[in-house]
Amino acid sequence: MQKFLLNEKVKKPQKEFFISYTNSEQSLIGGLVIFPVFSIVQLIPKNMFSFSGTENGQSEENPRFKMILWMFVAGTRGGANRARILSLIKETPMNAHQIAKSLDLDHKTVAHHLKILTKNEFVKKGEKTYGAEYQLSNIMSKNQNVLEEIMEKIGTK
């Protein structure tokens, strides 16, 4: 996921919208006749699903990442606690025990949340095997204002 979300700077924005990789007209028409279904896929603009929310990367907020984070927090069990964990380790990396203590949660719960958060690349795990510290991943720390927006909603109740 993260590689997709971060690749906007490597690729330059695509100017042409339709069929950038079929060179001649003939191949397009032939494709439309022989494989009508596959040609429809070619008609989709290439950068439609490339996760490049902003063209030049000037604005930090990525609308697609915003959608993913909202779904993760609002659409899963214990999502609010996951958002709390993310905002807790925003400044200082912490290990599972410290997080459990400061949020007053069960250690097992926190360990599970951290496992899921790591799997979805919201946080990065440290190198240590015992008591590893967790910190925000690149894409997450870039889009911290999205998290703040969600935390405001949790705070007002």
Next chain:
Amino acid sequence: MVDFMLAAVVSAFLNIGLLGVAIGTYVQNLRVIRSYYTSGLVLVAFLLMIQNIVIVLFWFTLYMDDKALMMSADIVAHYLFAINVIQTIGLSVLVWITRR
């Protein structure tokens, strides 16, 4: 021979159960986070639930009325079965993602 109509209704009941689980989770989140997003999730799941309840009612109407209607309904029953089973698969994936 498999009774497609019965299988379709069983799968509709399964859908209602799965949507109940999803709505339960979404409502728990709605109580903590009040926003357009959480209320929208509850609304969507609720509407899908109504859809499945209507399917069950539809089945009841078909089978309670008369024999002739039932016979003609059985001809197209596998379509309803396919619709419901695909929805069951989709909803189980959704619930798995939601509850893990």
